[in-house]
Amino acid sequence: MTEGKIIKALSGFYYVLSDGKVFQCRGRGLFRKQKVTPLVGDYVSFEAQNEREGYILEVFERKNELIRPPIANVDQAILVFSAVEPDFSSVLLDRFLVLIESKNIRPVIVISKMDLIDDETKPIIERYISDYRRIGYDVIETSITTKQGIDQLLPYLKGKTSVFAGQSGVGKSSLLNALRPDLHLKTGDISTHLGRGKHTTRHVELIEIGGGLVADTPGFSSLEFIDLEAEDLPLCFPEFRALSDECKFRGCMHMAEPKCAVKAALENNEIPSYRYKHYVSFMEEIKERKPRY
Known part of the structure; x- marks a missing residue:
């Protein structure tokens, strides 16, 4: 019996990382009886004859889990919010922060597209950055164009399981590509008709970046306070x-x-x-x- 961590779930298969190898596994029928659905991020025990034919035997206790996106055992959430295009939204950021705080996950705020702000927008964004830093949050200013903040963000990822999340079109996939250029993740342009980005990520997958595991997620499909009293x-x-x-x-x-x-x-x-x-x-x-x- 071997132990590992699920890094991808797709079409009924679970891809388990163990000792540097990835094993394609199916879930045993007992999960249906126990009403346990393995999630990306789960630590599991499994048996496998080879890297293509394995079975998950047990899902270990989770320290936390998110329902949408479905992922478990998250250490921190990298909340990516653009300074412009789409415009920075403090109410949306606070909604994300509350959801993350309620799960005892550490938030790190990333402000993207800092190279696009004009003289009128700059003091407004700088005030928000100052406010959130004073509260105690880590805030990193980034730009894909100028590479600002990329080297500053990388050390946060080491040894952690991180979720990248934020409003569509803020540049999450572009940021991940900058952190690890060989990824070539698909990026989406801003929809001029809707004024927001097109979803480019379709499933949850943990990717090795900066000595840690990073989830590029389809985004939070629900931002309602369903479980919060x-x-x-x-x-x-x-x-x-x-x-x-x-x-x-x-x-x-x-x-x-x-x-x-x-x-x-x-x-x-x-x-x-x-x-x-x-x-x-x-x-x-x-x-x-x-x-x-």
Whole structure:
């Protein structure tokens, strides 16, 4: 019995990396009985006569998993957001950050297409970058054209399983091609009719880059807070989490409660107003969510 990690799932086959070799495996029938579906990123035990004929015997316990895209045991999420084309969206970034924080996955923010910003856009983008760095996030400014930030990003990948995610058209595949030029991943142009990018990635696959494994995913097909409860949302905002002990009430939701340290920080301009606005919007969305039966 051998152990390895699933790096690709396609057409009923699971491709397992073990000791530098990739084995094509099928799942045993017991997974259907146990209602376990092997995911890319899973650590598994398997048996194989050769590299083309193997069977997965057991899926080991996961430290986390994402449903869309389907991947397990993620160490960090590289959230790629373009400065322009499409325009930078702080509300979309915050939505991604909350989803990633809720899974205890480390986020790294990458701002792409920095070479395309003009004099009017530059101070706006620089303010966002400053805000997120002050919160405690790593923010890397990149450009495929000038190669800015590529060498800075590479060390983050070493020894980690990373997910590249972000809005369509921000240049995820182009960035991966820059990090490992022999990949030749297909890239998509911005659709001028829709104003957004065309999806270029069709399945989840872990690729070796920079001494780690990187998932180029089809993107998050759902950005809804399906599994997130209202009381968990404050924990997904690091700057709120840091202040929560100073609130008068334990378990403060930072909404209507008196003597709330988060609202005091907001009034003193210590927290970006758009972050709190997004928090309130997300809280309302979670509370209005229809219960599942």
